[in-house]
Amino acid sequence: MERGTHIEDAREALGRLLGESPVWRELRARIPEVAASELPVLLQGETGTGKELVARAVHALSPRRQAAFVAHNCGATPDSLIESELFGHARGAFTGAIADRIGLFEAADQGTLFLDEIGDASALLQMKLLRVLQEGEARRVGDTRVRRIHVRVVSATHRTLDDALDRGGFRADLFYRLNAVRVRLPALRERGDDVLLLARHFLAAAAARRGAPPPRLAPALIERLLAHDWPGNVRELANACAYAVLVGGARDVVETWHWPEVAVRESGAGAARAHGLHAETRALEERRLREALERAHGNKSRAARLLGLSRQGLLKKLRRYALPDGVEEAATLDGA
Numbered sequence: 001m002e003r004g005t006h007i008e009d010a011r012e013a014l015g016r017l018l019g020e021s022p023v024w025r026e027l028r029a030r031i032p033e034v035a036a037s038e039l040p041v042l043l044q045g046e047t048g049t050g051k052e053l054v055a056r057a058v059h060a061l062s063p064r065r066q067a068a069f070v071a072h073n074c075g076a077t078p079d080s081l082i083e084s085e086l087f088g089h090a091r092g093a094f095t096g097a098i099a100d101r102i103g104l105f106e107a108a109d110q111g112t113l114f115l116d117e118i119g120d121a122s123a124l125l126q127m128k129l130l131r132v133l134q135e136g137e138a139r140r141v142g143d144t145r146v147r148r149i150h151v152r153v154v155s156a157t158h159r160t161l162d163d164a165l166d167r168g169g170f171r172a173d174l175f176y177r178l179n180a181v182r183v184r185l186p187a188l189r190e191r192g193d194d195v196l197l198l199a200r201h202f203l204a205a206a207a208a209r210r211g212a213p214p215p216r217l218a219p220a221l222i223e224r225l226l227a228h229d230w231p232g233n234v235r236e237l238a239n240a241c242a243y244a245v246l247v248g249g250a251r252d253v254v255e256t257w258h259w260p261e262v263a264v265r266e267s268g269a270g271a272a273r274a275h276g277l278h279a280e281t282r283a284l285e286e287r288r289l290r291e292a293l294e295r296a297h298g299n300k301s302r303a304a305r306l307l308g309l310s311r312q313g314l315l316k317k318l319r320r321y322a323l324p325d326g327v328e329e330a331a332t333l334d335g336a
Contacts, residue, residue, distance in 0.1 A: 013060035016053050018201055019194040023186045027054075030183065035061035040178050042118075043156040045185030048235030051156040052116060054185060058154055059112040067111030072104055075120030082125050086132065089141035105138045108151045118178065119159035119170065130174045153178060188230040188237065195225050196320060198234060202241035203254060215245065218255045222320075289317055 017028050034041060035058045043051045052071060059069045077085050088103035104113060115121075121129070132138050133153065139146045155178045164170035188195055196217065204214035217225070230236055240260050244250045248258035288307065296302035304314040 010057075010060045010065065013053075013057040017050065017057060018198055019191060020197060021186075021191040021194045024191055024194055027183070027185065031057050032061050034058055034181055034183060036063070037181060038063065038152060039180040040152065041154045041181045041183060042161075042179045043154065043183050043185060044160075045156075045158065046187050046231075046233055047158045048233030049185040049187060050234055051185060052114065054183065055112070055114045055154045055156060059114075059152075062112070062152070064111050064152055068108055069112050069114065070104055070108040071114040071116060073116045074125060075117050077125070079122055079124045082122075082128055083141050086125075086128055087138045087140050090143040100140070103138065103140065105132055105149045105151055106147065109149045110151075112152045112154055115153060115155040115178075117157060118155040119157035119161055119164060121170075123171075126171045126174050130171060130177065133174075133177050188233040189228075193226075193320060195228075195230070195237065196222060198237055199225060199241055202238045203245060203250075206242045206245035210245065212245075212251065215250050215252055215254050218253050221254055221256050221259060224256055224259070285317070289314075 014028060014031065017024070017031075019025070019028075031054065041055075041058060043054055045051055055071075056069060059065060072085070083089075084101070084103065086103045086105060088101045088106055091098065091100050115129075132149070136150065137146050137148050161170055161175055161179075165172055165175055188198075199217060200214065203217075207214050225237075232239075243260045244254050244258040248254075248260070250258035289303075292303040292306045293300075295306060300314055301311050304311045307314065309317070
């Protein structure tokens, strides 16, 4: 469990949600209205998609931002400790209780309680959660005093709770209390070129730990990253970037041989065909970029007009393809 932390800068919280793909921008645009609603939120997405980052952003943009944000993994607490963890305990309540201790709900009072992996909650935990959410009060183990609490709950799961409801593995009454607003987080494979934006961010952070400048992505690695399924999502990408720089030895350019093997493996013939088509499309686009730059004699504004792009759009594509030094050098000449 993470005890109360205060998040005061809403812009900083939103800024951590890196990505420019349409599906990610749509999610980010939705967060302020969700935050202001004060309703319970259920975040649904695969492991590693950034559910806690979104939960923190919801808190940071909410009227509760000055109070605590408390995070807890619902699968991490054994049933024997659930009451003490949720509600706290009084000194002497049981062997080893040498002092009073507040629980999750008191720590998050007037703030936000983030219940991660709610789909892994035991039947006992579900029952205890339902009771405190219904009554709005809690009593520490071994104490007689009942304390009123006012907490907003944001929960998250990588499971489909609707299926758990059908099987009887999750309480319907608790589900409907938690599911006032449902927000689905897209998998990294659904976010297109965000994988490159995020990779550059994580590589720069890893290089900074060595006191080195951010490395570039080699074109061959770009293709592999875009073709990969990313079952571990952003968490898998972040770990792979750290490995490439801190273990793989990447310096100025990150090549495929710097990358951990699992992150570049193709998954069967279907993936190979998709990779081939994707690579062919990108190769055609890169060739058109080179030709336009040559025709414009390196003038980026003129090349952008030839391609029907904005100047900023052209620059973005040049960075995406990590063009060879000669073209990059030409692209920096501004004869406009």
